[in-house]
Amino acid sequence: AQSVTQLDSQVPVFEEAPVELRCNYSSSVSVYLFWYVQYPNQGLQLLLKYLSGSTLVESINGFEAEFNKSQTSFHLRKPSVHISDTAEYFCARGSGGSNYKLTFGKGTLLTVNP
Amino acid sequence: KAGVTQTPRYLIKTRGQQVTLSCSPISGHRSVSWYQQTPGQGLQFLFEYFSETQRNKGNFPGRFSGRQFSNSRSEMNVSTLELGDSALYLCASSSGQKEMNTEAFFGQGTRLTVV
Numbered sequence: 615a616q617s618v619t620q621l622d623s624q625v626p627v628f629e630e631a632p633v634e635l636r637c638n639y640s641s642s643v644s645v646y647l648f649w650y651v652q653y654p655n656q657g658l659q660l661l662l663k664y665l666s667g668s669t670l671v672e673s674i675n676g677f678e679a680e681f682n683k684s685q686t687s688f689h690l691r692k693p694s695v696h697i698s699d700t701a702e703y704f705c706a707r708g709s710g711g712s713n714y715k716l717t718f719g720k721g722t723l724l725t726v727n728p
Numbered sequence: 729k730a731g732v733t734q735t736p737r738y739l740i741k742t743r744g745q746q747v748t749l750s751c752s753p754i755s756g757h758r759s760v761s762w763y764q765q766t767p768g769q770g771l772q773f774l775f776e777y778f779s780e781t782q783r784n785k786g787n788f789p790g791r792f793s794g795r796q797f798s799n800s801r802s803e804m805n806v807s808t809l810e811l812g813d814s815a816l817y818l819c820a821s822s823s824g825q826k827e828m829n830t831e832a833f834f835g836q837g838t839r840l841t842v843v
Contacts, residue, residue, distance in 0.1 A: 657834035715761065716832065
């Protein structure tokens with residue numbers, strides 16, 4: 615079965631520090647990967663996605679993720695975090711050629727402290 | 729462009745009752761997926777509807793069911809509620825086309841509490 619593993623359940627960092635949220639996926643012929651963010655009492659918002667092509671994908675708010683096929687990883691990074699980045703982050707993969715049946719990791723709670 | 733609308737936002741029900749949740753997708757989207765989010769199990773796929781037909785189904789008991797109307801609005805129903813059904817239920821809308829460059833847009837969810 616396809617799976618997604620987020621290696622850290624909680625990541626505390628100080629404001630303006632760099633952060634990496636780790637995500638590994640089970641290997642497959644074709645892989646479609648996503649990072650979603652969830653703020654308290656809200657739904658999920660798409661941060662970025664890897665479908666094909668360039669292995670480095672970027673979001674508009676400074677996050678980036680790199681698809682690494684050999685290590686089956688899709689880690690999320692930001693060089694300098696803000697208090698407002700405090701949220702839960704979910705790594706997910708599409709299934710069977712679709713993105714409407716997503717398999718999610720357990721989530722990583724990012725807490726940015728002043 | 730209006731987003732995905734889920735109603736109600738909060739719901740409290742008693743064990744043994746049934747409940748119906750509603751989801752209105754983004755205009756023009758024909759696919760609606762439902763997910764259950766709990767602290768213990770995380771986010772789990774329930775089912776997906778496309779053009780009024782269930783196209784994908786997750787691993788949930790038959791107490792969980794859904795349907796989709798001709799205007800793409802979807803409802804999910806849970807019968808004989810159990811305490812473990814307490815969760816945030818999220819609906820996601822997408823165009824439903826097979827191309828992977830379409831993304832899923834999520835609603836704010838319905839928080840169901842079973843007492």
